[in-house]
Amino acid sequence: MFGRFFTPPVVSSYFLFGPRGTGKSTWLRDRYPEGLVIDLNDPEEERYYGAAPERLENTVSSHPAARPVVIDEVQRAPQLLQVVHRLIERNKELRFVLTGSSARKLRRTGVDLLAGRALLTTMHPFMAAELGATFSLDSALTLGLIPLVVDAAEPESALRTYAALYVREEVQAEGLVRNVGAFSRFLEAASFSHGAVLNVSNLARECQVERKVAATYLSVLEDLLIGFTLPVFRRRARRKLTSHPKLYLVDPGVFRSLRPRGPLDQASELAGPALEGLVAQHLRAWIAYTRRKDSLSFWRTRSGSEVDFVLYGESGFYALEVKRSSVVHPRDLSGLRAFAADYPEATPVLLYGGRRTLASGILCLPYEGFLRSLVPGRSFDDILVAVGE
Numbered sequence: 089m090f091g092r093f094f095t096p097p098v099v100s101s102y103f104l105f106g107p108r109g110t111g112k113s114t115w116l117r118d119r120y121p122e123g124l125v126i127d128l129n130d131p132e133e134e135r136y137y138g139a140a141p142e143r144l145e146n147t148v149s150s151h152p153a154a155r156p157v158v159i160d161e162v163q164r165a166p167q168l169l170q171v172v173h174r175l176i177e178r179n180k181e182l183r184f185v186l187t188g189s190s191a192r193k194l195r196r197t198g199v200d201l202l203a204g205r206a207l208l209t210t211m212h213p214f215m216a217a218e219l220g221a222t223f224s225l226d227s228a229l230t231l232g233l234i235p236l237v238v239d240a241a242e243p244e245s246a247l248r249t250y251a252a253l254y255v256r257e258e259v260q261a262e263g264l265v266r267n268v269g270a271f272s273r274f275l276e277a278a279s280f281s282h283g284a285v286l287n288v289s290n291l292a293r294e295c296q297v298e299r300k301v302a303a304t305y306l307s308v309l310e311d312l313l314i315g316f317t318l319p320v321f322r323r324r325a326r327r328k329l330t331s332h333p334k335l336y337l338v339d340p341g342v343f344r345s346l347r348p349r350g351p352l353d354q355a356s357e358l359a360g361p362a363l364e365g366l367v368a369q370h371l372r373a374w375i376a377y378t379r380r381k382d383s384l385s386f387w388r389t390r391s392g393s394e395v396d397f398v399l400y401g402e403s404g405f406y407a408l409e410v411k412r413s414s415v416v417h418p419r420d421l422s423g424l425r426a427f428a429a430d431y432p433e434a435t436p437v438l439l440y441g442g443r444r445t446l447a448s449g450i451l452c453l454p455y456e457g458f459l460r461s462l463v464p465g466r467s468f469d470d471i472l473v474a475v476g477e
Contacts, residue, residue: 090214090219090235093463094209095377096185097209099183100206101176101184101202102184102186103186103187103206103207103208104186104187105187105189105209105210105313106187106210106211106212107213108250109234109237109250110211110212110234111235111236112187113127113129114235115211122153122154124147124155124157126144128159128160128162129161134165137168141165141167141170141171144172145171145175148182156183156185157182157183157184157185159172159184160187161189162187162188163189163190163192169186172202173205176206186206189258189313212376213235213338213369214234214235215374215459215462216370216456217462223459223460225456228366229363229366230340230341231243232339232341232342232343233340233366234247234341237341247342251342258312259271259308273295274295274302276295276347278309278337281335282343282361282365283334283336283365284334284335285334286306286332286333288302288306291306313338314337316336317333317334317335318333318334318385319385320387321386321387324431327390327391327430328389329387329388336364336368336369343362359412360412363455364410366459367396367397370462371462374464378403380402380403381402382399384397384398384399385397385400387423393423395427396409396410403468405433405435406468407434407436408437408439409421409424409438410439410440411438413440414442415440416438416440416445418448420438421447424450425450435451436451437472438450440452440455441455442454444475444476453472453476461474
């Protein structure tokens with residue numbers, strides 16, 4: 089079992105959200121061997137507690153020494169949260185850990201996520217530093233870093249069925265959309281927008297649905313944690329900026345499995361977005377595990393100047409551009425230079441396939457070394473210093 093960078097709250101009850109297959113259940117069983125585990129992935133347990141949520145009180149009272157109480161995939165029986173809320177109010181020392189791969193059904197049923205009495209945490213796909221010497225950049229860009237896939241005997245087969253598993257067990261079984269076929273077409277269309285500025289109207293046309301339906305599908309994608317959007321960085325904006333967010337699928341392997349390929353498709357068309365998505369995935373995980381007040385966004389002017397990622401918050405102010413090339417070209421630095429002109433307080437960084445160097449006053453680092461050095465809790469400045477040394 090690979091060690092994970094996720095560290096749980098010390099005292100409080102907490103929600104642990106994350107895409108399916110990211111190892112939440114495995115981690116919890118290893119972390120809390122003495123805990124009381126209620127696995128709602130088990131159809132019998134889902135039926136038992138779904139039919140009468142108050143049965144949870146009897147289960148907890150009959151295991152007074154078990155700590156904490158772990159409810160796995162709590163969105164399958166969201167009525168249990170009302171009982172959990174009551175038990176926490178009654179016994180302040182009682183601790184719950186509630187996992188889920190979707191918060192959509194919890195919100196739809198009107199449950200208030202325990203009114204802030206449980207912290208919200210997330211578990212992400214593997215980071216390069218978690219895998220250590222076993223990390224392979226080529227494998228990460230083709231098969232991704234979902235633990236369910238990485239640990240499979242046949243990773244390619246596991247990856248091919250991953251999206252189908254989501255559609256069958258989350259979307260269809262939970263009734264999140266009316267037309268599963270249209271949602272499947274939407275997933276395929278969304279793969280062409282991976283790492284690109286999002287245009288919902290175009291997505292709607294491509295999957296032959298109304299715009300408001302496509303917007304609903306997009307929210308389902310985000311609620312199921314298999315996709316996310318980055319907003320535009322707008323603080324003290326001096327130029328006219330695009331108004332649309334950027335879309336990413338949660339993992340390069342998921343992106344490649346959903347993206348149709350034909351004779352006219354070039355490998356380079358997939359490699360660039362896959363690399364950018366891998367960096368985005370690592371930055372989101374680093375922010376979540378470090379638990380500082382940081383935000384991740386991107387910057388794009390209406391004239392076309394763009395920076396892939398802007399990290400802003402307690403960790404500092406950084407602008408990062410990702411390029412696959414192993415040579416620094418002047419055009420690769422144009423977006424960073426434009427951003428630095430508007431925000432001289434920011435540190436511009438180019439991540440590319442070459443060695444550590446300085447070009448036009450901009451730090452240029454190898455992207456593989458950056459990914460390997462990205463360790464939660466380590467300051468971003470220290471990370472930048474460590475890359476390539």
